[in-house]
Amino acid sequence: MSVGAHPSQPAGTEEYQPVFTEQMLEQLNEILARYPTRQAALLPALWLVQRARGWISDRNMAEVAEVLGLTPAYVKGVVTFYTMYHQHPVGRHFVQVCTTSPCNICGAEAVVQALLEATGAKELGATSPDGKWTVIEVECLGACGFATPVLVDDDFIESVTPDRVPELVRKYK
Amino acid sequence: MVTLTVNGRRVTADAEQTILDAARAAGIADIPTLCWYPKLPIVGNCRICLVSVEGQAKLVPACATKVADGMVVQTESHAAVENRKGVLRLLLERYPGDHLRNGGRAAPRNEFERYVVRYGVAPTPLGARDLALRHGDERPGDPMIRHDMSTCILCTRCVRACEDIQVVGVLDVAQRGEHAEIIVGADGDPDKAGCTWCGECVRVCPTGAIFEVMPQERFAPEQIRQPQRTVRSVCPYCGVGCQVDLHVADDRIMRVTSPDIELDTPNQGSTCVKGRFGYDFPQHHDRLTKPLIRRGWLKQGGHWVWRGPTGAERRGGPWQSIEAEGQTVKPAGPPRAVGKAVRDLPLLERLDMDIRDRVATPAAWYEPFREASWDEAMELTAQELLRIKRERGGDALACFSSAKCTNEENYVMMRMFRGALGTNNIDHCTRLCHSTSVAAMQRALNTSAASGSMREVEHAADVIFIAGANTTESHPVFGAAIKRAHERGATLIVADPRKTELAARADVHLQMQPGTDVALFNAMLNHVITSGLEAKDFVARRTHAFDKLRESVRAMTPEVAAKITGVPAERIREAAEIYARGPNTSTLWAMGLTQHANGTDLVTSLLNLMLACGMIGRWGAAMMPVRGQNNVQGASDVGAIPFVYTDYRSVKDPKVRAEYAKAWDVPAESLSLKEGLMVTEIVKEESGVRGMYIMGENPIISDPDIAHAEHWFRELEFLVVHDLFLTETARYADVVLPGSSFAEKSGTFVNTERRIQLAQRAVDPPGDARRDLDILIDLSNRLGLRTHFATAEAVMGEIVTVTPSWRGVTYPRLEGAGLQYPVPTPGHAGTAFLFDERFPTADGKGTFVPVEYAPPVELPDDQYPFVMNTGRQLYHWHTGTMTRRASGLDQREPTPVVEIHPDDAAQLGLEDGDLVRLTSRRNAMVSSCRISERVARGQVFVPFHFREAAANLLTNPVLDPYAKMAELKCCAVRLEPAHVAVAD
Ligand code: SF4
Ligand code: SF4
Ligand code: FES
Ligand code: FES
Secondary structure (H helix, E strand, C coil): CCCCCECCECCCCCCCCCCCCHHHHHHHHHHHHCCCCCHHHHHHHHHHHHHHHCCCCHHHHHHHHHHHCCCHHHHHHHHHHCCCCCCCCCCCEEEEEECCHHHHHCCHHHHHHHHHHHHCCCCCCCECCCCCEEEEEECCCCCHHHCCCEEECCEEECCCCHHHHHHHHHHCC | CEEEEECCEEEEECCCCEHHHHHHHHCCCCCCCCCCCCCCCCCCCCCCCEEEECCCCCCEECCCCECCCCCEEECCCHHHHHHHHHHHHHHHCCCCCHHHHCHHHHCCCCHHHHHHHHCCCCCCCHHHCCCCCCCCCCCCCCCCEEECHHHCCCCCHHHHHHHHHCCCCCEEEECCHHHCEEEECCCCCCCCCCCCCCCHHHHHCCCCCEEEHHHHHHCCHHHHHCCCEEEEEECCCECCCCEEEEEEECCEEEEEECCCCCCCCCCCCCCCHHHHHCCCHHHCCCCCCCCEEECCEEEECCEEEECCCCHHHCCCCCCCCHHHHCCCCEECCCCCCCCHHHCCCCHHHHHHCCHHHCCCCCHHHHCCEEECCHHHHHHHHHHHHHHHHHHHCHHHEEEECCCCCCHHHHHHHHHHHHHCCCCCCEECHHHHCCHHHHHHHHHHHCCCCCCCCHHHHHHHCCEEEEECCCHHHHCHHHHHHHHHHHHCCCEEEEECCCCCHHHHHCCEEECCCCCCHHHHHHHHHHHHHHCCCCCHHHHHHHEECHHHHHHHHCCCCHHHHHHHHCCCHHHHHHHHHHHHHCCCEEEEECHHHHCCCCHHHHHHHHHHHHHHCCCCCECCECEEECCCECCHHHHHHCCCECCECHHHCECCCHHHHHHHHHHHCCCHHHCCCCCCCCHHHHCCHHHCCCEEEEECCCHHHHCCCHHHHHHHHHCCCEEEEEECCCCCCHHHCCEEEECCCHHHCCEEEECCCCEEEEECCCCCCCCCCCCHHHHHHHHHHHCCCCCCCCCHHHHHHHHHHHCHHHCCCCHHHHCCCCEECCCCCCCCCCCCCCCCCCCCCCCCCEECCCCCCCCCCCCCCCCCCEEEEEECCCCCCCCCCCHHHCHHHHHHCCCCEEEECHHHHHHHCCCCCCEEEEEECCCEEEEEEEECCCCCCCEEEEECCCHHHCHHHCCEEEECCCCCCEECCCEEEEEEECCCCEEC
């Protein structure tokens, strides 16, 4: 995976800006109120970070660990267990295409190719030069009857074919 | 109890036991295990322990299945064995095991490989595998711990050891499926993840994927696997008294491991970083291997005479005094070599950069000396000690014995000074340690040691109250036990001016101004009494003078105390209630209370609180002064203190004297009835002491106001220093005797819970260095005291005859976990906790001694606005003589640092690592600084391990009136950015 710069996440040694200040802290506290323990709120807390920063850096994980009273290694274990958390910068729009067998038979590969073309990302997992797009393959999205399903950020789009792709890409600025 | 059958044999077991426990306890079946490990939470994930149980379709994990009545178990059934082979084959797919395909099978290298061989499986050749090996070193550049993850089998023992035994949590499993791997923190830096280098992960790893760097650098793999011998000893550092196994190769200590889970050893298998990695100082090239005599001593006509310079030059040399070192050039530290940043640093270079040539003894220090034979050195020593005794009386001589030496050595030392030289001027570093605790405990309860055990604090205390003890750094293994207790639900209250690790995790942190503890404890008492929470029955039955106490604390309400201590009144109340409600509260304290000029009062007020709440004499309600040195308890027990013989029997009592005179075969009149001088009194012009014998102590770094002490030592007529290295103190000696390290002798040590433990000799002293006991026996005889002990065991034979509470102690009985004294009779099992019925006072009752709050002697003012606090670091030990010569430890903390609060640092314009000058009313020194929120604003923390930035240049030598402890913990200083040269 190529590691590009993400606007909100300095990669170098600049001073670290904590995620959980004021407003974010409030959001976190709302979440915490719904869970029996702080540990239980780990997944939503990580979502908060990912939404705010685009991806989750090692330093972010350490911060989450501190805020929730966990160890950094434990948080990293969780982050790396799931595919939904990004450990590297990704484009502003994150596209997930199902390429599991049923969709594959129905032409998912071609959809992937078209997406890589149209977005300019060129390679799976890479970010397009304008910083807008990252495309990855995922396993079954549970819409096998509507091949090929594509997730753009949180939007679920069914029955995508290569010729629908350019229009789809235009819709997202 | 249930009865089951294992491999055809009937076994009875507790219903709570697992099949594995029951089988192992009965000694029948050797069920293999990988993920299971003693004391770790059971996860049951490796599946190698599966066994057949009659009537169950599937195999069950022996490590995670409880026994049941009538159960019939086959541990090596066909199905079980086939399963094990499968498990091993799968693990071998990722294991670099080509050597297991051929001759290597005869010599399996670790626990895992032994199973591979036992079950007859073989790995696929490396080239023919689908999966690549895991990658290698996850801790590049680490001075002590190496990860070679290619041999990891993901049993997760290391993860749980770190998380559940040490309660740190540096490691975890990341990724999943075939990508799963053990990771270090979030970014690979153990430092940031809170690693303390305890090595617990090394201990539990079944494949050696996590291993020690130093043995691998210095010895061949075969040597590591097959040590020449392995010898049980006791860690030479703190008072926890961890038992360790010393592995020997090439007649050097190769590595240190901890005896596996004998539940009664104080450490239960753990050690801290010092115990496991701080063992290479005895092999340091600075070791003294020949006696040294100061040039100027000549033998003429069968007699030694001084022909050297007199006056100020007499003890001079081409080196700087500590005072000058404190203010001029600072050595630059080697890079703190951990974490990913130094990935490229080649290992060899790193090891060469260790302290060996950095803070090692400077060559110039040797110049005033010449090497001598033992005969010359001993003859001169005996001649001069006897001359001073003859000319000025025995009381012109004094001795610092050593809390680093064994009971036997301390006993022979005090026997020599009392029996041959007729003086009670014998003391050791307890004076600067728990002497005030002893004074306070004597006053209140007539006792001198902890009432309980570390185990009871871990397992039975409901509330743990810690005052002035940074346990996780100073007594790390006990600190981990306290953290485990906290995890199991005990409430933790910490009274400490610093936000130490335990303070940060405490349920209540009482962060008071240094030295205001009496106000704090009295206010807690005030609240306990006004809310009627005192233990009325206990107070009535077992104590005196409660009314006086009640009177004395009446005015110290939490509100008043809040003003003095800076702790909010509410928090004081909360702490008081938790403490008093218990039901079982253990009370721990250490140097934060004792090292004050009113230390005795500080401890007394804590004892008052403890007695008023009845928190002593039950399992779980322990009184624990946490002892500093590994044998500070023992050295005191065997009489290396000025007022008492062994067992705290007074030197003033003629009856006691007669007993010792008989045992030592000397006329009673030759033993002095006058109490001797204490460490802090000896080092004063008015003491009249003109000749000294110092064994294993380094007062020029450890005494308060050392510029003054240094001057005093230079004025002595005769000084013998008996040590491993040419220490800062030894520079001024007339004779330096090369002694032996802990690994080079046998003997016994007493830990903080009164446990007498046996340490065995592992290697010989280097060169002409001699065993300490032999040196003392030789000198005793030369001084005219008949002393014939062939072994340390023989010395113990004499000790027990004059020490009633040790009467049942013999070396064979000490093997294993040792014995907690009192052991009054031959068969006695030892005493885990004391005072369930009575205190050792005349009427069996304890006494409240009311004490009033008095402010610390030196308060900050405009000129000296900061309060300076001193203490220990995790990686160093006292005057640094040992740890600064232990390569791994010194790499972790190579240069002196003082801790400063970020706001203060910002105000002073200091950045992390900058040099800062500290000035007190007595002296000044320069150190670099570490910016840390562990210290409160207006305070500065100064570790006392560094000669080039010696904390004790600054400390205040005012003394506690009872115990003659100095005000080491609290003085006023000024800080300013400094500029001095930094040398490589
Ligand atoms: S490093 Fe060792 S202890 Fe840790 S999981 Fe791997 S094999 Fe087990
Ligand atoms: S806790 Fe103390 S006795 Fe145990 S290994 Fe560490 S320094 Fe040694
Ligand atoms: S296989 Fe594509 S959604 Fe199920
Ligand atoms: S030892 Fe029982 S499952 Fe691992």
